[in-house]
Structures are given as structure tokens and as C-alpha cells.
Amino acid sequence: MEQIDYFRNIAYREMERLAAQGLYPEGFGKEAYEDMKRWEKTVRPDMLFCGAPHILIPHAPLGRGEPVQDVVIAGTYFELLCASRGLGAVMMTFPLSVLNLMPEIKAMLEIPEEHYIGMMIGFGYPQIPYARGTQRTVEQKRVHRLSFTNSDT
Numbered sequence: 781m782e783q784i785d786y787f788r789n790i791a792y793r794e795m796e797r798l799a800a801q802g803l804y805p806e807g808f809g810k811e812a813y814e815d816m817k818r819w820e821k822t823v824r825p826d827m828l829f830c831g832a833p834h835i836l837i838p839h840a841p842l843g844r845g846e847p848v849q850d851v852v853i854a855g856t857y858f859e860l861l862c863a864s865r866g867l868g869a870v871m872m873t874f875p876l877s878v879l880n881l882m883p884e885i886k887a888m889l890e891i892p893e894e895h896y897i898g899m900m901i902g903f904g905y906p907q908i909p910y911a912r913g914t915q916r917t918v919e920q921k922r923v924h925r926l927s928f929t930n931s932d933t
């Protein structure tokens with residue numbers, strides 16, 4: 781069995797066991813969790829890791845340098861790298877909240893406890909060719925342009 785499937789099964793089972801006891805990932809109540817379970821029937825069968833065949837988890841030690849920015853940069857560049865090689869990528873934070881409920885299973889990832897994890901990135905050859913045009917326009921009101929005048933000083 782692929783390593784990711786082994787891990788996915790263990791984490792998924794535990795997520796369901798905890799949910800049955802009323803323990804949901806941070807930011808998810810019963811209703812949101814049950815919505816997600818329903819989407820598994822229509823959107824994708826694995827809402828935990830989005831069915832990803834591979835997962836990258838950038839992490840960096842807290843208290844040294846800029847771990848938050850560093851891992852977000854690593855994640856975003858990795859997504860671009862995937863796109864440039866014809867791979868699909870999906871950024872995920874839901875599994876982080878899920879794994880925080882199960883420290884022993886999270887420890888299987890061998891990420892030191894004092895490390896910051898910003899996201900997980902699932903990637904692999906896409907099942908579905910998905911074409912979406914580049915969004916070339918931005919609503920002007922979303923850009924806040926400063927306009928200083930001499931009278932400000």
C-alpha cells in the first residue's frame with residue numbers, strides 16, 4: 781500500500797471516531813463536519829486529503845528566522861512548480877486541524893513539535909483536465925491606493 785494511503789486510512793478512521801464522540805476539528809462544528817461528509821458523495825470521496833496521491837508539508841522551526849513566511853513561500857512556490865510540470869496541487873489546512881486532535885497520529889509524520897506547519901499540499905497527476913482562464917482583471921475597489929498630498933505633512 782502507498783504510504784499516503786496507509787496514513788490517510790489511519791487519520792481518517794480516527795477523525796470519524798472522534799467526530800462520533802462529538803470532537804470536531806478546530807473551526808468545524810457538527811453541522812460543518814456533516815456538510816463535509818455529504819460533499820464526499822458529490823465533490824470528492826476524500827475530503828481529508830482531497831484524494832491526493834502525494835503530500836508535501838513544508839515546516840520550519842519556530843523561534844528562528846521567519847518560519848511562517850518561509851513555509852508559506854515554500855508552499856506557494858511548490859504550487860507553481862507543480863503547475864509548470866503539469867501536476868495538480870491543492871493547498872490544505874483542514875487536515876492540520878484534524879491532526880491536531882490526534883497527536884500520536886500526527887507524530888507519525890516525524891515533524892518536530894516546535895516546528896510551524898502552515899499547510900499541506902496534495903499533488904499528483906490531475907484526474908480531471910481543468911481549464912480556467914487566467915483572471916486578468918481585478919475590481920478596482922479591491923486595490924487601496926494611497927494618495928499623499930503635501931498638506932499631510
Ligand SMILES: Cc1cc2nc3c(=O)[nH]c(=O)nc-3n(C[C@H](O)[C@H](O)[C@H](O)COP(=O)(O)O)c2cc1C
Nearest residue numbers: 827828830869870871872873874875876898899912
Ligand atoms: C490556505 C488554504 C487552505 C486550504 N485548505 C483546504 C482544505 O483543507 N481542504 C480543501 O478541500 N480545500 C482547501 N483549500 C482550497 C483548495 O486549496 C483550492 O483552493 C480550492 O479547492 C479551489 O481550487 P482551484 O483554485 O484549483 O479551483 C485551501 C486553500 C487555501 C488557500
